[in-house]
Amino acid sequence: MIFLQNIVGIFSEHGLAFLKATWTTIAITAISLLFALIIGLIFASFKISSNKILNWIADIYIGVIRGTPLIVQIMFLYYGLANIINLDSFTAGALALGVHSGAYIAEIFRGSVQSIDRGQMEAARSLGMPYSLAMRRIIFPQAFKRSIPSLANQFIIGLKDSSLVAYIAVTDLYNTALGVQGENYMPFETYFVVGIYYLIIVLIFTWIAKRLEQKMDVSKPKEVSIA
Amino acid sequence: MIEIRNLSKSYGKLEVLKNINLSINEKEVVVLIGASGSGKSTLLRCLNYLEVAQSGEIIIDSDKIDIAKTDLNKVREKVGMVFQHFNLFPHKTVIENIIEAPIYVRKKSKSEASAKAMELLKKVGLEDKANFYPEQLSGGQKQRVAIARALAMEPKVMLFDEPTSALDPELVGEVLQVMKDLANDGMTMVIVTHEMGFAKEVADRVIMLADGNIIEEGHPSDIFSNPKHERTQRFLNQIL
Numbered sequence: 222m223i224f225l226q227n228i229v230g231i232f233s234e235h236g237l238a239f240l241k242a243t244w245t246t247i248a249i250t251a252i253s254l255l256f257a258l259i260i261g262l263i264f265a266s267f268k269i270s271s272n273k274i275l276n277w278i279a280d281i282y283i284g285v286i287r288g289t290p291l292i293v294q295i296m297f298l299y300y301g302l303a304n305i306i307n308l309d310s311f312t313a314g315a316l317a318l319g320v321h322s323g324a325y326i327a328e329i330f331r332g333s334v335q336s337i338d339r340g341q342m343e344a345a346r347s348l349g350m351p352y353s354l355a356m357r358r359i360i361f362p363q364a365f366k367r368s369i370p371s372l373a374n375q376f377i378i379g380l381k382d383s384s385l386v387a388y389i390a391v392t393d394l395y396n397t398a399l400g401v402q403g404e405n406y407m408p409f410e411t412y413f414v415v416g417i418y419y420l421i422i423v424l425i426f427t428w429i430a431k432r433l434e435q436k437m438d439v440s441k442p443k444e445v446s447i448a
Numbered sequence: 449m450i451e452i453r454n455l456s457k458s459y460g461k462l463e464v465l466k467n468i469n470l471s472i473n474e475k476e477v478v479v480l481i482g483a484s485g486s487g488k489s490t491l492l493r494c495l496n497y498l499e500v501a502q503s504g505e506i507i508i509d510s511d512k513i514d515i516a517k518t519d520l521n522k523v524r525e526k527v528g529m530v531f532q533h534f535n536l537f538p539h540k541t542v543i544e545n546i547i548e549a550p551i552y553v554r555k556k557s558k559s560e561a562s563a564k565a566m567e568l569l570k571k572v573g574l575e576d577k578a579n580f581y582p583e584q585l586s587g588g589q590k591q592r593v594a595i596a597r598a599l600a601m602e603p604k605v606m607l608f609d610e611p612t613s614a615l616d617p618e619l620v621g622e623v624l625q626v627m628k629d630l631a632n633d634g635m636t637m638v639i640v641t642h643e644m645g646f647a648k649e650v651a652d653r654v655i656m657l658a659d660g661n662i663i664e665e666g667h668p669s670d671i672f673s674n675p676k677h678e679r680t681q682r683f684l685n686q687i688l
Contacts (some may be wrong), residue, residue: 344535346593348549348601349525360553362516362539 227410235401235414242397243418245328250380250394256319257379268331281326294321299389314386319340321413322340322379329375333368334360366437373430377423384419394418449474449636450495452606455504457490457539457660464490465501466660472605477637479647479668482657483683488640491657492607495638496527509604525553530600534590536582536597542569543578546597554601561600572626579680588619592626604633605628608639644688648672656680 230237247319267279286294298320301311337360346356387396398415402408450472450614457465466485472478480488493499495506497513497520500582506513509526537545546568547561568635572592580592598606608627610622624646631637631650641647647654647668654671656664658680664677672688675681 258584295572338533338535340531340533341537342536343498344531344537346521346551347498347519347524347527349553350599351521353551358548361538363537366539436545 224410227235227407228414230406231401231407231410231414235397238397239394239414239418242394243422245425246383246393246395246419247422249311249318249386249391250376250383252315253318253383254322254376254379255317257322257326260319260323261330264323264327265330265334268327269334283324283327286321291317291321291382291389292325295385296391310386310389310391314383314389314391317400318379318383318386321382322375325375325378326372329368329371331363333364333371336367337405369430369434369437374429374436376430377426380426381419381421405438449476450490450638451507452491452495453505453507455491455494455506455644456500457487457494457501463661466661468504468662470655472638473637474636477631477635478562478636478639479651479652479654480640480657481644481647481654481683483615486657488657488661489609491636492609492640495605495607496524497530498529500555519543520551522574525601526604528601528603528606530594530598530606530608530611532613534582534594534614535592536594538582541579541581541592542574542585545582545593546579546600549597550600565596565600566585569593569597570630571599572596573622583619586619587615588622591615591623595623595626595630601653604670605638605652608637608641611644612643642687644672644684656683658683 237298264282265277266285267275270276295314298317299308299310302308303313341359342355345359346352350358383393384395385391387399391397394415396409402411404427405411450470452468452470455465455468468491474678480491480502482488482585490499490612494501495508506533509522511518511526513520513523520544524588525605538546539549543562543565546565547556547558550561550564551558552558554561566575569578574592574596577589577593578587582593585593595606595611611627612623615623620643624643627639627646639647639651651663651668655662656671656675656677658677658679662673664671664675671680672684675684
């Protein structure tokens with residue numbers, strides 16, 4: 222009962238702060254994932270390319286990112302790069318999260334492009350379509366559709382990983398929880414509350430992703446065959 | 449129309465085509481036969497450069513193809529190809545499949561491309577399926593759409609790579625009929641097929657390949673009733 226009272230107390234006292242922090246978490250996640258999608262697309266193209274140098278560049282990038290902890294990447298970018306160019310913590314955090322997710326998204330894109338039957342490319346090329354046009358019009362749309370479940374998964378991981386930017390002083394959800402529990406000495410209740418915030422965001426996102434997946438499923442008949 | 453000179457192709461050490469020489473006239477229907485691994489599909493795929501030969505030259509419609517210099521996309525526009533597994537674009541409707549290349553390669557307007565596509569669909573008897581997705585069609589219908597899609601680019605030559613091999617037996621006839629009509633319209637066609645009845649009826653010339661060589665060629669009536677080469681005899685005995 223006291224637990225519930227405490228939770229209600231946290232909501233009424235810090236609700237606004239958490240709401241602001243929710244916005245920060247969503248914003249930093251969205252920006253980083255947009256960035257990650259672009260990086261992913263570029264490095265997936267590098268990996269698929271027949272150019273050996275591009276392959277190596279992609280392999281090195283993906284290898285380094287996957288081989289080091291995200292928190293190290295965030296710290297490295299924020300404290301390392303901040304010496305050279307002036308980065309605020311939000312930008313550094315979004316950059317680090319984007320560079321991180323980008324490596325995984327590159328692999329997701331590469332996998333789904335390579336899963337498309339080779340006959341699709343052959344058919345497109347045999348119709349006179351140049352490679353890049355065939356990629357853009359024929360291969361990528363099919364590959365993208367196939368990558369949605371894995372992308373959604375990666376987005377959820379990205380959202381939760383964004384909590385690590387608290388360590389470079391971004392006032393996201395997790396950082397707000399850190400502050401609140403330092404103030405009220407109720408870590409149990411405070412982390413419970415922040416957990417609920419994350420959970421709700423993930424559930425909403427999962428629902429959107431599911432809808433998108435259904436919408437993208439072109440196999441649903443547009444017309445009913447009478448024949 | 450097509451002139452192939454000293455064409456050789458190998459995968460690593462395996463020589464798939466050995467010094468092939470062949471010329472195909474305008475409006476001619478040529479059927480390539482041979483056992484699996486004889487190089488017939490490879491030869492066909494070399495004609496639109498889905499496979500790149502190591503040496504030799506190919507002249508299509510008086511354009512000599514030098515892969516370094518020639519714009520292969522331009523060559524491919526002239527050569528239509530129909531595949532064993534149709535390779536329709538599953539994310540596009542029947543009509544979208546057909547108008548894709550005319551719009552994005554030939555830069556035709558959507559209305560012009562669509563009008564032409566409907567005409568072609570009528571020709572292959574599928575005008576009522578224009579807004580269906582490939583997966584809603586039978587194999588025979590898919591292959592007819594694939595033929596219409598290739599024809600939409602107004603090719604000078606049509607290549608068919610075992611167009612009926614992936615079809616249920618009862619669906620083979622409708623595809624062969626479309627091909628027959630096409631031959632009667634005067635299309636230059638090169639066909640890899642195991643449909644000997646069709647070859648007998650439609651082909652002007654049958655070419656037998658074995659181990660990457662052309663070992664025998666001639667009018668279908670001669671090849672089928674009186675094969676000279678021992679390999680041809682054996683092959684025909686097995687297949688007929």
